[in-house]
Amino acid sequence: MASGQIRPLVAGNWKMNGMKASAAEFGKIMAGAGDLWPKTDLMICPPATLAVTFAAVAVGSKVEIGGQDCHAKPSGAHTGDISAEMLADAGCKAVIVGHSERRADHKESNADVKAKAEAAWRAGLTAIVCVGEQRAERESGKTLDVVGGQLAGSLPDGATVANLVVAYEPVWAIGTGLTPTPADVAEVHAFIRKTLVGRFGAAGAGVRILYGGSVKPSNAKELLTITDVNGALVGGASLKATDFLGIAEVYR
Numbered sequence: 720m721a722s723g724q725i726r727p728l729v730a731g732n733w734k735m736n737g738m739k740a741s742a743a744e745f746g747k748i749m750a751g752a753g754d755l756w757p758k759t760d761l762m763i764c765p766p767a768t769l770a771v772t773f774a775a776v777a778v779g780s781k782v783e784i785g786g787q788d789c790h791a792k793p794s795g796a797h798t799g800d801i802s803a804e805m806l807a808d809a810g811c812k813a814v815i816v817g818h819s820e821r822r823a824d825h826k827e828s829n830a831d832v833k834a835k836a837e838a839a840w841r842a843g844l845t846a847i848v849c850v851g852e853q854r855a856e857r858e859s860g861k862t863l864d865v866v867g868g869q870l871a872g873s874l875p876d877g878a879t880v881a882n883l884v885v886a887y888e889p890v891w892a893i894g895t896g897l898t899p900t901p902a903d904v905a906e907v908h909a910f911i912r913k914t915l916v917g918r919f920g921a922a923g924a925g926v927r928i929l930y931g932g933s934v935k936p937s938n939a940k941e942l943l944t945i946t947d948v949n950g951a952l953v954g955g956a957s958l959k960a961t962d963f964l965g966i967a968e969v970y971r
């Protein structure tokens with residue numbers, strides 16, 4: 720399916736950034752979102768400490784709130800963890816699972832990511848499943864093998880495909896200012912689309928595939944208008960309202 724037939728999603732992952740005072744920047748994002756919707760869906764995934772407040776103030780706005788991770792179980796003795804059900808209870812509509820920083824820092828396996836994605840679905844959330852290769856893997860021509868393996872192991876089983884988003888984030892492009900060529904992005908996104916259709920049939924053609932990794936206003940048009948790029952997962956540039964909205968502007 721051509722990217723133009725799917726409403727894009729521009730999601731901001733604030734990672735471990737943001738204090739109560741960041742509500743002012745979030746307010747600017749909400750203020751600008753009305754002009755971009757309904758052409759583009761906007762989402763901010765703040766740290767959990769801010770999710771409840773942001774979700775409350777975002778009611779009635781055109782910005783949805785997502786979590787950055789969840790535990791696979793609904794509740795229990797898991798100190799420091801947050802369940803998908805808790806995120807839903809806080810007003811979140813989605814959760815990122817399998818971000819490369821979680822896969823690396825917390826040694827999350829594909830099976831862990833899949834369990835988290837299924838937990839998201841169980842709680843009624845959209846699962847944003849992240850995949851992407853390391854620099855050495857790209858340089859040795861293994862990108863599609865790596866991404867294919869991650870998809871095979873991490874995508875949830877079930878029929879709630881409408882609640883699935885895949886984010887392609889080359890690990891070497893995250894926070895580095897480096898980006899793949901448009902041709903490389905197109906190749907991986909076409910591969911992900913083919914994989915989704917193979918896995919979910921016709922419904923796979925409607926799953927949004929985001930690109931993430933050093934997206935900023937100056938490169939957004941080049942990266943986000945490629946076929947089968949249906950939006951962006953933005954890190955650093957999502958912390959500043961003008962940059963985040965400037966990225967989403969490409970879909971206006």
Ligand SMILES: O=C[C@H](O)COP(=O)(O)O
Nearest residue numbers: 732893894932933954955
């Ligand atoms: O989740 C977002 C990505 O890790 C991208 O981060 P970045 O835009 O700072 O490169």
